[in-house]
Amino acid sequence: MPYFDVASAAPLHPVARQALQASLDEGWADPARLYREGRRARLLLDAAREAAAEAVGCRPDELVFTPSGTHAVHSGIAGALAGRRRVGGHLVVSAVEHSSVLHAAEVHAAHGGTVEQVPVSRTGAVTREGYERALRPDTALACLQSANHEVGTVQPVAEVAEACAAAGVPLLVDAAQSLAWEPAPAGWSLVAASAHKWGGPPGVGLLAVRKGVRFAPQGPADERESGRAPGFPNLPAVVAAAASLRAVRAEAQEQEQRLRVLVDRLRRRVARLVPDVEVVGDPDRRLPHLVTFSCLYVDGESLLHELDRAGFSVSSGSSCTSSTLTPSHVLRAMGVLSEGNVRVSLPLGTTAAEVNAFLEVLPGVVAGVREKLGVHPAAAVPPVASSVEVDALGLLCPQPVIELAKAIAAVAVGGTVTVLSDDEVARLDIPAWCALRGHEYLGEAPGPGGGVTYTVRRLV
Amino acid sequence: MPYFDVASAAPLHPVARQALQASLDEGWADPARLYREGRRARLLLDAAREAAAEAVGCRPDELVFTPSGTHAVHSGIAGALAGRRRVGGHLVVSAVEHSSVLHAAEVHAAHGGTVEQVPVSRTGAVTREGYERALRPDTALACLQSANHEVGTVQPVAEVAEACAAAGVPLLVDAAQSLAWEPAPAGWSLVAASAHKWGGPPGVGLLAVRKGVRFAPQGPADERESGRAPGFPNLPAVVAAAASLRAVRAEAQEQEQRLRVLVDRLRRRVARLVPDVEVVGDPDRRLPHLVTFSCLYVDGESLLHELDRAGFSVSSGSSCTSSTLTPSHVLRAMGVLSEGNVRVSLPLGTTAAEVNAFLEVLPGVVAGVREKLGVHPAAAVPPVASSVEVDALGLLCPQPVIELAKAIAAVAVGGTVTVLSDDEVARLDIPAWCALRGHEYLGEAPGPGGGVTYTVRRLV
Known part of the structure; x- marks a missing residue:
């Protein structure tokens, strides 16, 4: 039963499971305590921090563990904005950031800050020029994802980072979708990520802040994690997160090649097999494992339901599948069709047979939903x-x-x-x-x- | 090698380990998704919420899971204060609350609110009258722990809750130290707790908000956990937390009787065996498993170090063991000695032999530290x-x-x-x-x- 929604949550990597079980025995005590159980916990925490820092591409003392990627984003944005309060209250984000970034921006606006969204192309990409136009003398922070979570488009982070550096503005990079594949892209000032996206356990996020970046943690004080992530550390999960990040990186190159071939095939075949379909996102500059398409004349909820019945777990940015009845802000910003939207994101180890099975059932499922909705191939009647x-x-x-x-x-x-x-x-x-x-x-x-x-x- | 610091973190309960391992397979997916993996995760989450709610003594829809007890306290206080902003900005806390409560109060004060600390007796207890004096027409929230984390004194929550109810003020109860033993004490409006205190895994806290209590979640919006705890839910740990809470409750009565006898013995014997010692906290109204004493003429760090060398892991509220050089605010508020402070908190299953072994080494350890510091029994010299x-x-x-x-x-x-x-x-x-x-x-x-x-x- 293929699970094709790894962009939402990845199944636990075997290495994560092993590390979690081992550290349940060694890592339950408070690493801030001086007795032996505390010292053991501290050693595990330090080792996990070193491994994670190496995978991110930063120094261990630049990185803290947070309770989730969402927390990393929220506290990273709040701390960076507060650290540069004297510069101004202008925040620049792309229009296709993850909702955690946009929600943090909403709070900033509600407290009197200003937020500017950088538009994207029809493939979902920002440009360096888009950020250059948005940056102002009072810009406190800019945010850009490494790759989009809904359509897989990889963003030109290094170029945008150059523009930010030239303007003296720190750049927060949400690397949640790409950290399984490679270190955070060059030029970042802050990085946020989430372990359950790479096969680590839930309950662990990363926040790295480059030395020299002004950062003032918000919220109640706490001695844990350099004052940047309050609460007792979730140590067994942290250890598992770091170990699995190292493990997925070790196999990243081979998996990337395999999955890229499978996704290429999905992109080509979906466009050919399903009538009235739009495959969205950049065809080349994209994540290796993710493809999104929208099917005309279909509602997303029925489509997902029928695909689930056929054994395939996929996701959708269609309004019809959410409780809010608003379509995905990503698809809206791209100006592409949102109806009948399907996101397929392949876990490590997905086989060609699984992808072929999906391609076999998809056209029939789409046709079936259209049939129920009363959509028929247009009869060749003369215009009236x-x-x-x-x-x-x-x-x-x-x-x-x-x-x-x-x-x-x-x-x-x-x-x-x-x-x-x-x-x-x-x-x-x-x-x-x-x-x-x-x-x-x-x-x-x-x-x-x-x-x-x-x-x-x-x-x- | 006895570990006597369960008030800081409890070793993982066997039931927590079992539940965690089982839910790693079933509970890694996003419970908000409609496909089968998501529905399975949702079922686990719902069941965990029901079990936890029963143990707390509330309805499932009143309870959310947070990333830690600290997060539960922070967001509970912030949300309750914001929900009653129109009433006023006055916050009442006891002087011996956990630092997470006091830190949240500091943030409130920094944003223009006023904070009033209710004093405690020399045993560490507040009184109903103390809260009655503190409550004002503009009091938005009162906070009181169920029992103190450093000295074990049980607080008169039901009486204070009556005073709060009479004044129309909601009461947040930090039940972190007592939830392993019994439901949250009657009369609470909000309850916070932490799973790793009862043998659950780290990474899970509880926040319950009674229906009808005005509550406005602060921070960036998020659909998870009724908007009260942002971020992807830490589901395997949540399942383990709920299962272990149920398990420790099932054995609570028997364990409470056993541990109370052991702690009674510790209280009596420490006072008799160690010269110049003060056993602190209420001798009767107290947690069953925790005892704290302070040894004159000894620094806490040396004492803890020597006890660790002798195989005993205990904690201390002495300034000498912390990085800040300020003594425990709890001991200060009680007006008791802070030097040479030792907290012993017994895990479930602690044996009489372990406690006796501790009592055997303690007098020698204290005498040894005093010897090194040059403290000798006062010679009978005439005053000069x-x-x-x-x-x-x-x-x-x-x-x-x-x-x-x-x-x-x-x-x-x-x-x-x-x-x-x-x-x-x-x-x-x-x-x-x-x-x-x-x-x-x-x-x-x-x-x-x-x-x-x-x-x-x-x-x-």
Whole structure:
């Protein structure tokens, strides 16, 4: 039963399990105590810190262990902003950062700071120039992920770091998705990461702060972890995290080559086997193990449910699978289709047979969901009008786009379809559908009695 | 090799180990995901929450898991204060709370709030009246531990809770030291606790918030744990924590009886076997497994070092064992001696033979440390003066008190000794020594060229 959601959480690596079990006996005591159990715990903690620091590419005294990657991001951003409070309250983040970064930015804004989002291309990448435009004399901190967690696009961190260095602004790099593969990219001032993404246990994050970077830990004081991560250290898990990071790195090159071939195959075959699909993210500058695509006329929840029934565990950035009914901010920032979105992220050791099995069931699953939603291949009927209005009020994603696709067949090339919808997702998916199908998106306007009208000109 | 510091961290309970290992296979995935691995993780999380809630004495939806007891305290206090911001910014805590509570209070004060400490008796207990005096119309929150972590004194939580309820003020109870033995004491509005204190793994705390208590989580938003504990849940450890809490409760009654007998014996025998010792904390209303005493004329670090060499792992609230050179705030608030302080906290299953072995080595260890520090039984020399001045500038604890004890023999009854010291600990230990030895403490004054003079009248 293949599990293809390692970008969310990786199964525990065998080395992590071994290290965890060994350190349950040796590492339960307080490493701050002077008696033998404390000294043993301290030795384990020091060794884990050295191993993790080597894998990150920093000095041991620059690195602390936090209770999660989310905590590392939250406390890293808060501490770096506070450390440069005198410079100003301007924070620069990319539009496709992990929600933990964006949530920390929201808190900063709520406390009077200003936050600027750097836009991304349709493949999800920022540019050096984008950061250069955003940096200001009062910029306290910039944040950039090493690679995107939803679409796998690798960011030009080294270039952005140069721009930040030139402006004297520290750069926090969220390396959660890439630390299994390689050290944190050059030029970082702070790095955050999360052990359960590389096969370590949950309950462990990393925060590294380069010597010389101004950093003022926020929240209540605590002597643990240089005052940067309060609470009793989660030592057995920390030991397991460090050991497994070293282990996955040792096999990274071989695994990367294998998984890259499998993901290349997924990218090619999905585009060929599934009609009306958009494979998103950068085709080249990307994580080796992750691919994301969006299927038109399908809702993500049904798709995931059917794939789960078929034995495949995957994830989705579609609004239909979340409780909030807003689509993934990453897909929105990229301007790509969010409906029927599927993220496949392969664990170490995934076989070609597992990937082939997925490719075998996927087209049928997508067709089945479309069938249930009443989507049929457009019959070759002659166009009947030069403009059509579609009332999609009350219909949720993917229905408005399904209605639009039906209606477009009814107008002549050059004619228009206007969709009236009160589904927030339509604002993203209708333009994305136009880009995908080669039609012209003419814009939106307030609807006559509520909702919004979206107008599309048929071009093909 | 007996480990007697369970109040700091308990060795992993066998049930915790079993549960941890089992849930490493079943509980590594994201419980928020809809696929089978996520649903399995969700089931484990729900079951752990139910078990923990039953042990605390609350509804499952009132309880969240945090990365540590410290995090539970920090976020519990911050959320409760924010939830009642309109009432006011007054926070009431006891003077002997755990440092995590006092650190959270410091942050509150730094942000413009006011903090009031309720004093304790010489046994370390607060009173209902003490809280009643402290509560004001603008009091947002009161905090009280269920039992003290350094001296074991059990606090009158139910009575204080009544006073808080009468004033309409929520009460946060830090139950870290008592949750292994019994549910949180009646009347709490919020409860915090820590799994590694009861034999669960590190990395897990509990925060329960009663329905109806106003609570506004602080820090960046996060969907996990009702928005009250951000970050990917540490599920295997959470499962182990809940399972071990249930297990220690099942054996609590039998263990409590056994350990209480052993601690009674320790209290009696230490007072009899070691000269110049003060056994602190309430002799009756106390935790079953913990006893603390302070040995005059001994520095805590040497004492702990020698006890460790003799095979016993114990803790100390003495300044000499910490990096900060300030004595335990608990002992200071109680007004008891801090020098030569030893805390013995027995794990489940401690045997009478282990306790007897400790009692056998302790007197010799204390005598050995005193010998090295040049402390000898006062020779029966006749007093030579009516007042003596001792220059103890530059000497650290326990030397000023050792010098005082030597000098007191040189003055007649009714005469005075004045000690000039720049050691901050002297301010606590000289009055405590007077109380212990039956002399009169006359007060302090600024020294002629720096330091402080402490004057003592010999009475016996």
